[in-house]
Amino acid sequence: MDINKKINRKISVAPMMDCTDRHDRFFLRLISKNVMLYSEMVATKSAIHGDRKKILGFREEEKPVALQVGGSDKKELSEVAKISEDLGYDEINLNLGCPSKKVQKNSFGACLMKEPDLVAECINEMSNSCKIPVTAKTRIGFDNTEEFDYLNMFINKIKDAGSSTIILHARKAILKGLTPKQNLNIPKLNYKMVYEIKKSNPDLEIIINGGITSIHQIKNHLQNCDGVMIGRAIYQNPYFLSEIEKKIFNNTNVLSREDIVKKLLSYLEEEVKNGTKVNHIMRHTVGLYYGQPGSKEWKRYLSDNMMARDSDFQKAKHIMDIAQNNEKANQASI
Ligand SMILES: Cc1cc2nc3c(=O)[nH]c(=O)nc-3n(C[C@H](O)[C@H](O)[C@H](O)COP(=O)(O)O)c2cc1C
Structure with missing residues (x-):
């Protein structure tokens, strides 16, 4: 076999x-x-x-x-x-x-x-x-x-x-x-x-x-x-x-960037509770808005904030605002 x-x-x-x-x-x-x-x-x-x-x-x-x-x-x-x-x-x-x-x-x-x-x-x-x-x-x-x-x-x-x-x-x-x-x-x-x-x-x-x-x-x-x-x-x-x-896979059921950020933040919350550092997760997302409106703001926000020791909910909310704004800008540019 x-x-x-x-x-x-x-x-x-x-x-x-x-x-x-x-x-x-x-x-x-x-x-x-x-x-x-x-x-x-x-x-x-x-x-x-x-x-x-x-x-x-x-x-x-x-x-x-x-x-x-x-x-x-x-x-x-x-x-x-x-x-x-x-x-x-x-x-x-x-x-x-x-x-x-x-x-x-x-x-x-x-x-x-x-x-x-x-x-x-x-x-x-x-x-x-x-x-x-x-x-x-x-x-x-x-x-x-x-x-x-x-x-x-x-x-x-x-x-x-x-x-x-x-x-x-x-x-x-x-x-x-x-x-x-x-x-x-x-x-x-x-x-x-x-x-x-x-x-x-x-x-x-x-x-x-x-x-x-x-x-x-x-x-x-x-x-x-x-x-x-x-x-x-x-x-x-x-x-x-x-x-x-x-x-390639003919799968149209894909998440928007905003939904990906939402799901990743729940993961981050769980992981941070277990001792993972915020930047160990978020550093991989720097390119999420590659070539998109809002890419610079996203990168700037990450480089300014992801070294924080904890990820309090406030921060998570703010990052969601950026993701939502980017999504809107993206829709508008289509
Ligand atoms: C930062 C970085 C780390 C890499 N580490 C590994 C590795 O651990 N094992 C491996 O087989 N190849 C490693 N590679 C090579 C990649 O797996 C791949 O063969 C190479 O980047 C060519 O593919 P690409 O042109 O699509 O990037 C690494 C490449 C990069 C850029």
Whole structure:
């Protein structure tokens, strides 16, 4: 049985450190019911020895959600796969694409593209220790290696080891000399390579990622791949997800920005009671009015107020006023 098929990965939000934490995922889920969500990368040792509730905790409402893990010790990875299943994650994803120095020093992320046999052993152990899908997110190459044959061999080792869903960031990783940020922009996008991988491996679910910012692009990629993963375009403009709901999932039942703020404020009230800081939630909403009337006021209000230690109801009321005014201005401008 191919259990991977049960998860709809047509559109997913990319794992992003310091961005896609549980608060961001709760917020994004208010906008979109249908996208797949991924956690930030969690190192195996933190998942095993750290404060599990803090590092791995999430709410039922965020589902379907995948835990992304970074590591190269197969025993640790299999332990984390089991932990993630027990906690209720829908998928465990292995990071094979992060080029940061720190990650390389710990022998995980993109440098593992050089070690296909070790990766296969890790995926195999993970698959044997849990029933949820084990997936991988990788690049199309590294340093001077950007060849179809190498990538195809790498992917087939992952497949034979037990993973039938591969997310491909369509640019190679430069392991020395570029910062992680430069590694997201400087190596050229090569979507054709991803399409060729899909063509040669029709039995694999291939998700394409990198530089995708519009519905038009999404539709084009869906002609050649099984799914599209989007990172920065959604973090910058989270309400893009409502357009995705309407135009990709044919779901017109989406919340207005005002209703999203209302629901988020109830969440905030609950969370703050349990010790969460206001800015840990609201910082993810800075782009909610991206490109809309009132965007500046929204951002200004957040930067002036979200460092407050508590979120008293007054403040919540004021923020609702801004949301209502913005909604009115938006209606008037249509
Ligand atoms: C701030 C930031 C943090 C990221 N953290 C991760 C991460 O933890 N794991 C990962 O696999 N990729 C990470 N990435 C890469 C994204 O998942 C994605 O592959 C990349 O941004 C390209 O997609 P995009 O052009 O749609 O943003 C990160 C990217 C950004 C911008």
